[in-house]
Structures are given as C-alpha cells and as structure tokens.
Amino acid sequence: MAADIFRITLAQLNPTVGDIAGNVAKAREARAKASADDADLVVLPELFIAGDPPQDLVLQPAFQAACRAAVEALARETGDGGPAVLIGTPWIEDGKLYNACALLDAGRIAATRFKANLPDGDQKRLFTRGPAAGPLSVRGVRIGVAIGDDILLEESSNDENVIETLAETGAELIVVPSRSCYLRGGGDRRLSAAVARVTESDLPLVWLNQVGGQDDEVCDGASFALNADLSVAAQLPGFVAEVTTLAWSRGDDGWQCRGPVTTLIEGDEADYAARVLGLRDHVEKHGFTGIVLGLTGGIESALSLAMAVDALGAARVRGVVLSGPDMPQEARAIAIAARLGVTAEVLPIAAAVAGFETVLPGPLASGARHALLARVRGTLLLGLASLSGALAVVPLKRSDRYGCEIGDAAGGVTLFDDMSQAEIVRLAALRNRWKPANAQGPSGEVISPDLAGRAFSDAFEG
Template sequence: MTERADQFSITLAQLNPTVGDVAGNATKVRAARARARADGADLVVLSELFIAGYPPEDLVLKPAFQSACRAAVEELARETADGGPAVLVGTPWVDDGKLYNACVFLDEGRIAAIRYKVNLPNYGVFDEKRVFARGPASGPVAIRGVRVGVPICEDTWLEESAEYENIVECLAETGAEILVVPNGSPYARGKADIRLSVSVARVTESGLPLVYLNQVGGQDELVFDGASFALNADLSVAAQLPAFEESITTLRWKREAGGWRCNGPVASVLDDDKADYAACVLGLRDYVGKNGFPGVLLGVSGGIDSALCAAIAVDALGADR
C-alpha cells in the first residue's frame, strides 16, 4: 500500500507547443521535467494534447502521426526510470481501434496510467466529436501517495446533462484529493472570469482543490493565453500564472486538517484592451514563426489602423522583420 504523503509539489509547465512538431514538443517536456527535478517536484503537468500540439485537427487521424506521438510518449516514459518527477502529459492515444484525447501518467520508467477525455466539445471552434472517441469515466491516479483526479478540459466545463457526465463528481466519489485539469482553452475577452467561475463551481461541488493548467501560444486563428491558476478548497486563489507567456512554476501543497492547501505566487493578469493587444502580438508572432516565414510585409496608408498594425508587427517580430 502506498504511504500517505503530507507534502506534494506540482510543477505547472505552461508552455507553447507547435502542432505537428512531436519531437520539439517532447523536448519541451524534457526541459520542463528538468526544471521540476531541480525544484524537487513530485509531478510535472503539461497541457491538453501537448505532444501533438493543440488543436491538431485532422492531423490526429493519420496513423503515422498517431504512431509518432505514441513513440514519443513511450520514450519519455522510459526516461522517468531515473527517479525524477512523474509526468502528466496530453497526447492522442489509440486503444482497441479507437482514438482518444488522452492524458498519460509517466513514472518509474513506464506508462503507469492513462485517462481519457469523456466530454468532447462540439461547438464554436471545437469539433472533437468528429475525430475522438468518448472516453470512459475513471477514478483518480495514485501519484506519490496522493490520489489525483485528472478531468481533461471540457470534463469540468458544463453541468451534467444527457450529453455530459459529471466527471468531477465521479472523481470526488472515488477518492480524489486534488483535481489537476489540463486545458487547451483559447483566449477571448472576459474568458479568464468564465474559467474562474467554472472552476469555482467544481471546487464548491467537490470540496477539492483544483489546478487549472492552460497552454499558451498561437495556432492559426486561435490564441491560447495560458493564465493558469490553482484554487484551494476554500475557494481562495492558491496561485496565478502570467498570461501570454510561457511559465514553469512549482506549487508546494501541504496536507492540513481540511485537505490539501497551497500558497503559491500570484501574478497580475492583463485584461480588456491590454489583453486583446497581447493576444494579437502573440498570435502574429506564432503564425509567422511556426510557419517559418522570414517576416511580414506591411502596406501602410498612414491611418490609425495602419499604425496599429505596424505597432503589433514590431512588438511581435521586431522592426527588422
């Protein structure tokens, strides 16, 4: 039987994956794990479908890409035999002929557990029902003496209905002590408040602390703002990571009479016009960089819109590009 832990350190790797760059994304996992190890962390967490990059769209339907993601995960799993931190990382995963949006738990040189996304979004920019199979509801994962629930993104977002299972309730009933939620949640004005209210509702229902890890970066027309956070069971903010930039932050949780609690760093987060501008800058930078373009060409009329576009381009790429 695993000994009960009284301290638990989680490294949040709020990073910028590139869709299709399996090797590059795996390299980012290794770098994050090295930081986590230096911090003495038990676990390092990466965002939804990180190995593939998010959203991978039809790329995940290609068998060669599925195999590349699996091979990268298996290699990362073998590397955890060194006694360092365990890893929770998102990846597409084929099981019994079905393709899932999965989060794999890597520890002691092996794939120790796999959790599948149950509630697949099918609205707005999301069409996951088209490419992924619905996973089964599962209980928590035992990580270094702590039972960690791993609902994936949409599994925390909507109330229970005929279409949606209450995954958080299932995890609470099966003994979860902390909820760790990997996300690929794109930016929109006011989105941070919506995420917080959704998470507050899940903490209130379950009585469990919650770690919300979001990716950062631009992908086509979407921008992911990061702005990851954690809530204690009493709804106080345990930590807040910055928005629109990569961040690797280790949170140290302690078991108290009422459960797990953390007092981590709280960064200030941009909102309204400043956040919109930061999203434009990040989106342009990644669109140019991830597509390998040398720079951009601007036709400037002298109007306010041209001036704004020029300012965004300079802030994103530098004046020389």
C-alpha cells in the same frame, strides 16, 4: 505512506502542431526544471505531444504512432527516479482514438485517462468519448484528472460529471490539463466553472492552460489553482510561457497551497497581447522569415505596424508603401514607420496598373479603377512577401487599398476584420501608454494621436 508535501510543476507552454520532437524537447526542459525544484509531478497541457488543434493530422496512423513512440520514450526517462509526468496526447486504445493524458512514472506509462466531455466541432468529430474514471496515484497522493471541458458542465447537458466521479472514488486533488482559447472575459467563465466544481467536490483544483497561437486561435495561459476553501492558491501570468512549481501541504482540511499570484491583464490590454502573440506564432510556427506590411497613412496602418514590431522586432518587419494616385499620404506613412524604427520603402504601382489598362479596350469607371488599384497592391504585396519568405500583412480591416481577397490569399493576413473603428482607435491609444511585457517594440508614444481624429474623417483612411 504519502508525504505531507506534494510539489506539482505547472508547465504552461506553447507547443506547435505536428512538431512532436520540438514538443518533446519542451516537455524535457519542463521536467528538468521540475526535478531541480524537487517536484513530484510535472503537468503539461491537453494534447501537448501533438500540438493542439491537430485537426485531421491526428487521424493519420503514422502520426498517431509517432505520438505514442514519443510518449513511450519520455516514459522510459522517468526511470531516473525524478518527477512523474502527466502529458496530453492522442491515444489509440482498442482501435479508438482518444484525447488522452498519460501518466509517466518509474520508467513506464503508469496509466492513461481519456477526455469524457468533447465539445462540438473537431473534438467531437475526431475523438471517441472516454469514460469518467477514478484518480491516479502519484507518490501515494490520489490525483484526479479532468481534461479541459470535462469540468465545463451545463445544466441541460448530457456530459459526464467527471469531478463528481473523481470525488466519489477518493481523489484528493483535481488537475485539469487544458487548451482554452482566449476570449475577452473568457477567464471568468473558466474561474466560475472551477469554483463550481470545487464547491461541489470540496477538493482543491489546478487548471493548467496552454499558451500560444495556432492559425487563427490563441490560448492565453493564465493557469491557476484554487484551494478547497475557494481561496486562490496560485495565478500564472497570461500570454507568456511559464514553468512554476507549487508546494501543496496536507493538513487536517486536506491539501492547501500558497503560491505566486500574478495580476492578470484584462480588457483592451488582453486583446492587444492576444493579437501580438497570435501574429508572432503565426510567423514562427509557419516558418516565415518575418513580415512585409503594406503601409498607408492611417491609424490601422500604425497599429498594425506596432503589433508587428512588438511581435518580431523592427529588424524582421518590412514596411512598404505601394504608392498610387489614390494614396496621398506617403509622407504620413513614412513618419508612422519611423516612430517604430522601421524604414518605409515607397514603390510606385503605376507601371503595374498601366499593364492592366493596356489590355482593356477602354478606361475604367472610378469604382472599377479603385478596385483594380487595390488588387494590384494586394498581388504585389504577396509577391514581395513570397520573394523573401515573409508573411504579407494588410493594415486594413476593409481592404480598400490592398485587394479584398488579400486576407484569403496564401500567405496574407489582415489583423482587424473583427474590430470596429472605435476599437482600433482605443487600442492605438492604449499602445501609446502601455505594451505587453514581452513586446519587442519601443515604449512611449509610437502612434501619432492625431491619427485618431483622421480615422473618422477620412473616407478612405487605412
């Protein structure tokens, strides 16, 4: 007979695409924590073994085999009598590739469940749609598994109603391993979908979301659980890895939980935290040694530098002023860096520009020369970054001084392509009074307030 207490450990973790061994190590650490908490089940995010999004890597037979071998090895470890593991993985079944969750228990792969509702894009292109299936039995408790988008139903959609199937086949508790990317206000959409499914099924629901950045995507974590009466059973923080065990109690009205409830950051704070997390993971997961950032004297430069230092710490950020006749704010750029504990290097570009001009048969017009200066800077910045194995970061959302192709060049990124000047000014003001909990930069006023006014008055401000 099942016990009246069921403990679920939520492993809100940050996997790396392709790093199967590293992801397995994180799963082991989470299970060790779950075992110490006397948990019955530890849940890891969607496609955790492979890292998500795996893109075409997941189509390679050798990678598929390596993922399966890793899952089988973890399964054997559950023969120690400790908690069962529910883990996301790519899975080949009857020659078809699925986005799956594997239940590992008692030393074996006890069961698998496949994602039924695949969103447009890579998921639909790479994976086969799975069937809606019934619940899994874990320590006598019937756990319904819905993977990510399996609970995001649209009225006009042909998607399977996975939750309805689970409820009709005897599920007692719904678990949703997910990889949901950060979108401003997107948490409301997740919560609305969860509330709708709980209302329809009258079952409690646990949504476990991945955290971390991969290329240009950032998952914000913010995992949560709802009781069947729609009260919040637990809320994990956003933008940080977290392993938390929830104790569910069985009563006359089914399973209920009263776990920790963290107040989430929202709006501009969430936007800032997402960019810092994305930048940190871009550096770490691609093996860069740090950041080389092209400095100017403007607010975009200051905000870029603040994000870089918050992501990695001042010791791993190199500020460079590539000085030329179109950049009169060297002193301002140096002062911006000093506020964040970064020593700015001033490197004149005159010799490099002259090298180009000697090849040309005549002097360039003003606009063409400005473009040449920008491209010289972009090329030099990429070269400096390459020499040290660092990531080149350009402060401008419009690449006036660092070459319009810098964001597309190998190893170079911009931070504000999708932001208006007003949004940049607002984030800079925010950073002076607040920083993310895990930021490595200093507190207080790190961006001079007078840069906001200059941002709108200087035609070439960066």
